[in-house]
Amino acid sequence: MAATVPAIDVSDISYSYGDTLAVDSVSFEVAAGEIFGLLGPNGAGKSTTVKMLTGQLRPSQGSIHILGMDSSVENTEIQARIGVCFEEKNLYSAMTGVENLKFFASLFGIKPLDPMPLLERVDLAARGGDKVSDYSKGMRQRLMMARALVNQPDVLFLDEPTDGLDPVSARTIQGIIREEAAGGTAVLLTTHDMYEADTLADRVAFINQGQILAMDAPESLKLQHGQRSVRIKARRADGQVEELAIPLDGVDAAAKVQRAMAELDLVTIHTEEATLEDVFVAYAGRGLDA
Amino acid sequence: MNLGVIRAIVRKDLVALTRDQFYLFITIIGLLAFVAMYWFLPSSVDETVRLGVYHSDLDTALGPLTAIETDALAIERYDSPDALAVAVGEGEAGIVAGMVFPDDFVAQAGSGTATVDLLVPAGLPPEYAELMNGLAAQVGYFVSGTTPPVDVTTRTVVLGTDRVGDQVSMQEQMLPLLAFFVLMMETFALASLVSVEVQLRTVTAVLVTPARARDFITAKGVIGTLLALAEVLLLLALIRGFVGDVPVLLVALLLGSVLVTGIGLLAGASGKDFMGVLFLSMTLMIPLMIPAFGALFPGTAATWIRALPTYGLVEAIVGVTTRGESWSDLSGVLLLLAAWGLAIFALGSAVLRRRVATI
Numbered sequence: 001m002a003a004t005v006p007a008i009d010v011s012d013i014s015y016s017y018g019d020t021l022a023v024d025s026v027s028f029e030v031a032a033g034e035i036f037g038l039l040g041p042n043g044a045g046k047s048t049t050v051k052m053l054t055g056q057l058r059p060s061q062g063s064i065h066i067l068g069m070d071s072s073v074e075n076t077e078i079q080a081r082i083g084v085c086f087e088e089k090n091l092y093s094a095m096t097g098v099e100n101l102k103f104f105a106s107l108f109g110i111k112p113l114d115p116m117p118l119l120e121r122v123d124l125a126a127r128g129g130d131k132v133s134d135y136s137k138g139m140r141q142r143l144m145m146a147r148a149l150v151n152q153p154d155v156l157f158l159d160e161p162t163d164g165l166d167p168v169s170a171r172t173i174q175g176i177i178r179e180e181a182a183g184g185t186a187v188l189l190t191t192h193d194m195y196e197a198d199t200l201a202d203r204v205a206f207i208n209q210g211q212i213l214a215m216d217a218p219e220s221l222k223l224q225h226g227q228r229s230v231r232i233k234a235r236r237a238d239g240q241v242e243e244l245a246i247p248l249d250g251v252d253a254a255a256k257v258q259r260a261m262a263e264l265d266l267v268t269i270h271t272e273e274a275t276l277e278d279v280f281v282a283y284a285g286r287g288l289d290a
Numbered sequence: 291m292n293l294g295v296i297r298a299i300v301r302k303d304l305v306a307l308t309r310d311q312f313y314l315f316i317t318i319i320g321l322l323a324f325v326a327m328y329w330f331l332p333s334s335v336d337e338t339v340r341l342g343v344y345h346s347d348l349d350t351a352l353g354p355l356t357a358i359e360t361d362a363l364a365i366e367r368y369d370s371p372d373a374l375a376v377a378v379g380e381g382e383a384g385i386v387a388g389m390v391f392p393d394d395f396v397a398q399a400g401s402g403t404a405t406v407d408l409l410v411p412a413g414l415p416p417e418y419a420e421l422m423n424g425l426a427a428q429v430g431y432f433v434s435g436t437t438p439p440v441d442v443t444t445r446t447v448v449l450g451t452d453r454v455g456d457q458v459s460m461q462e463q464m465l466p467l468l469a470f471f472v473l474m475m476e477t478f479a480l481a482s483l484v485s486v487e488v489q490l491r492t493v494t495a496v497l498v499t500p501a502r503a504r505d506f507i508t509a510k511g512v513i514g515t516l517l518a519l520a521e522v523l524l525l526l527a528l529i530r531g532f533v534g535d536v537p538v539l540l541v542a543l544l545l546g547s548v549l550v551t552g553i554g555l556l557a558g559a560s561g562k563d564f565m566g567v568l569f570l571s572m573t574l575m576i577p578l579m580i581p582a583f584g585a586l587f588p589g590t591a592a593t594w595i596r597a598l599p600t601y602g603l604v605e606a607i608v609g610v611t612t613r614g615e616s617w618s619d620l621s622g623v624l625l626l627l628a629a630w631g632l633a634i635f636a637l638g639s640a641v642l643r644r645r646v647a648t649i
Contacts, residue, residue, distance in 0.1 A: 054498045076500050084498045090491040092302065094309045099302075106298035107499040147495070 005068040007032045007155050007186030008053065013062030014210075015048050022048040024210035025062070030203075032154070035177060035187040037201030037218075039194065039280065041287070045210040046190040047087070050157050053188065054084050067154055080108060083153035087160040089140040093133040097124055097143050100132060101150055108151040118146040123172055138169030145173050149180070156180055156187045162196060174200055194276040206280050213283040218276055225279045229272045230257050234264035241267055291508060295501040299509035300516075303483060307517070313479050320475050321525060324468045328529040331460040340364045341425065342374045342388035342409075345395065363425075371407075378409045386411075387422040399430070406430055463586050465531055466607040470582040470600065472525050473546055474575050476518035477554040478568065484510055484558025484642060485567045493646055503646050507555070507639045514551030519544055535616040542606035542624060549599060549631035553578075555638030559645040581605070599634060602627030 008030035015023045023045045030036040038046050051057040053064060055075040064071040066078045091100055098115045105113035119128045122142035132140060141161065148156060158177065162170040177200060181187050191197050197204050198218045205215040214221060228248040235241055246256045248271070261269070281287055307313055343365055359365050366385060368374035374388040388409035398404035408426050410419050487493040496506055522543050526532055532539065553574050561567030581604040584591050595601060602623040609615035609623070 056494065056498065076502065079498055080500045082498070084495070086491070086495065088491055090495045092306065092492055093490075094306050095302070099305065103298060103302045104495070104499065107295055107496065107501045109294055109500070151499075 006030060006065075007034070007067055008036070008188060009065040010049075010053070011063045011065075013049070013052055013059040013064060015052060015057055015059055017048075022210050023052070023059075026207070026210070026212050027062075028205055028212065028215060030155075030186045030188055032186050033181055033184045034203065035181045035189060035201045037197035037204035038188060038190045038207055039192065039197050039204050039276070040190075040207035041192055041284075044207045046207055047159060048210075049207070050084075050159055050188070050190055054082060054157055055079055080151065081153055082155045082157060083148035083151060085144050085148040085156070085158045085161050087163060089137070089144060091132045091140060091143060091147070094131060096131055097128040097135070097146075100143065101146060104147050105150045110151060113150060115146075118149060121149075121176060122146045138165050141165055142169055142172060145176055149176075154185060156185055158187065158189045160191055160193075161189065162193065163191070170196075194280065198276050204276065206283055208284040208286070214279070221276065221279045222274045225274065225282050227274055230260075230269060231272045232260055232264065232269050233267040234260070235267055236265075245272070292500065292502065292505050295499075295505040296509045296512065299496070299501070299506060300513050303509070303513045306483065307479065313482070317475060317479070317521065321472065321521065321528070324471060324525060325528045328461055328464060328468055331464055333459050333461045336384060338362060338364050338384070339386055339425075340366055340384045342366045342368050342377050342385045343391065344368045344371050344374045344388070345391040346393045375409055378411055381411065387414075387425075389426050395430075399435075404430060461529075462612050465529070465611055466585045466604045467579075467582040468525060468529070469522050469531075469543070469546075469607060470579060470604070472522045473518050473550040474571075474579070476514065476521055476547075477550045477557070477575060478571050479517065480510065480514035480551060480554030481558035481561065481567045481571050482564065483513070484555060485561050485564070488559065488645055488649065489563065491649055494649055497646065503643050506646070507642055510555060510558075510642070511548075511551055511635065511639065514554050515544070515547045518547035518550055522547065531611060534610040534614050536610075538606065538616055538620055538624070539610045542603055542610070542620075542627065545624065545627045545631045546600070546603040548635050549603065549627070550575075552631065552633075552635035552638035555635070555642045559638070559642035599627075599630035602630065 006029040008028075010029070011027050012025050013023060013027070014021065014025055026045070026049060028036070038049060040046050048057065052059045053066070053071070055071060055078065058072070067081055069078050071078055092103070095103065097119060101115040101118060102113050105111065105115075115128060116125060119125045122145055124139060124142055124146065127135070127139065132143065135143065145158075145161065148158070156177075161173050161177070165173070174196070177187055177189070181202075189197070189201060201218060203215065203217050204221065206213040214225075216224070229245045230248060230253075231243065231245045233241055233243050244260070246253060246260065250256070260266075277287065339362060341363065344367070366377075366383065368377065368388070371390045374385075374390060377383065377385045378388040390407040390409065392398065392405065395404055395406070406426055408419075408422060410422055414422075487496075493506060497503060523540075526539075526543075553571070557567050557570040557574060561570045578598060578600040581591065581595055581598055581601040584595055585604050585608050591601065591605075602625075605623045606620050606627065609620045613619075
């Protein structure tokens with residue numbers, strides 16, 4: 001019975017900043033072990049939604065259940081079992097990495113904490129004794145990730161966890177996200193990086209102007225709303241290279257591809273599918289960076 | 291209230307403060323400066339009135355003056371009218387006035403009238419100059435050997451504390467002000483600590499754990515009060531300020547520390563950056579310094595000064611260290627101080643709670 005309870009169950013929540021409706025009747029569920037991506041441009045309502053889920057804001061309507069607990073009643077109990085990684089690097093910069101982890105562990109009542117396993121996971125074992133003020137942006141982000149894990153959370157909220165990071169740091173964090181999900185932790189990831197969401201998330205929801213526009217597995221969304229094609233570059237008789245695309249969803253697609261391969265002097269040939277960005281534009285009428 | 295969380299935040303703040311070189315520099319330099327200033331000030335009050343006199347034949351003519359010299363009145367003899375004028379004009383050796391006796395003073399006195407030049411410094415209050423005139427006449431009687439027809443003896447009845455021989459020294463007058471300066475320094479430190487948590491949003495990270503806003507605010511209140519109290523106690527230890535009824539003094543300083551902690555929370559929660567916090571702290575603290583400055587000038591404080599939140603703190607410090615008062619004398623001002631301290635702490639906490647909720 002308990003296994004069927006979603007790790008995150010959001011029902012019809014809304015929130016306004018004054019007269020501005022930031023989140024408008026949003027509902028979704030995230031299962032244990034699932035990576036759920038909340039995608040949208042800046043100002044779409046992602047951060048406000050996460051603030052409500054992590055207990056920083058109280059929704060003006062609707063209900064939130066985390067691990068089966070009502071957030072309006074059992075917020076403290078919920079916060080003991082979640083981990084949050086913020087977009088801003090809100091670490092204590094005068095303290096070392098080890099001291100930051102130990103301090104946050106003590107807020108969860110975890111004493112003593114051995115910080116080394118966590119620091120090793122985020123490749124900071126050698127720098128744990130250094131002050132955070134001496135850390136690079138990537139190192140700070142990795143320490144933020146370690147901090148979110150000090151209480152071995154059942155639900156992880158990650159707000160733009162790889163934004164602006166170098167590829168090595170980004171890969172480290174993405175690896176940890178996959179490991180946590182594999183271990184049964186529900187992960188809610190907010191990002192405007194469609195590639196990251198596509199490669200990491202089991203399901204995604206597009207959010208724009210406070211409303212969820214679509215929600216499904218990335219592959220399904222692309223299949224439903226995108227167009228597959230074969231893109232060919234071929235050399236003409238005059239030496240110029242021309243480019244053409246053959247849609248794969250047409251009835252005679254295979255015949256067209258065969259004919260092109262037989263008749264043209266091919267330079268390159270690639271299959272192409274719609275990106276999540278294309279799907280988002282189809283729904284929202286705008287790009288993620290708009 | 292989660293005591294483990296509060297303890298963890300207090301410990302973390304202590305670590306942060308000990309690594310804040312600006313805070314350490316200001317605190318150490320400030321304390322040393324206040325202690326040095328205190329010991330530099332005179333620790334006693336010279337109650338002797340020094341009068342300078344000149345006569346061409348000092349030993350003969352002014353010899354009888356030795357008869358009227360007491361602890362309260364000292365007669366200094368000068369070799370020339372010019373030297374006496376310089377001494378009076380510049381307040382040299384504490385000379386408050388000078389009398390230049392003419393060469394034929396004794397002969398004049400024999401005829402029944404005599405004129406003496408009384409030298410007083412510019413700006414001497416008229417009533418004080420009048421007093422000097424009377425004193426000069428007395429000196430004239432002694433020099434001429436002529437006594438007044440009636441010798442009136444006065445008996446002094448002091449209403450209130452008789453401070454003769456135990457005047458309030460500059461050190462004692464400065465003590466409340468120095469204590470207040472130390473508390474004010476701590477207000478800046480706490481305001482800065484709170485402001486950094488809000489601006490860098492580390493408080494947000496804390497509040498998505500089992501730590502509640504009330505735990506965070508309580509921890510800030512504890513660290514602010516402890517640091518303020520510790521520093522002011524250190525100051526008093528260094529200037530040997532633990533005199534009189536020490537328990538009353540400790541309670542007054544504890545309540546004062548709570549009061550300035552409330553102001554620190556208020557300024558830290560309201561300021562948008564370091565300069566904003568500094569400006570707000572100064573704006574709040576300057577009016578509160580008035581009672582401490584008022585203690586430099588003896589007399590009854592004006593009603594509006596009595597209404598200021600820090601009046602009770604200053605009055606309690608002065609009462610214990612200067613007037614030797616205790617619980618029964620100071621319970622009223624201590625209650626007033628407690629009420630102000632709790633009210634301002636509650637206000638500071640409420641503003642910080644609201645600020646944290648709206649990040």
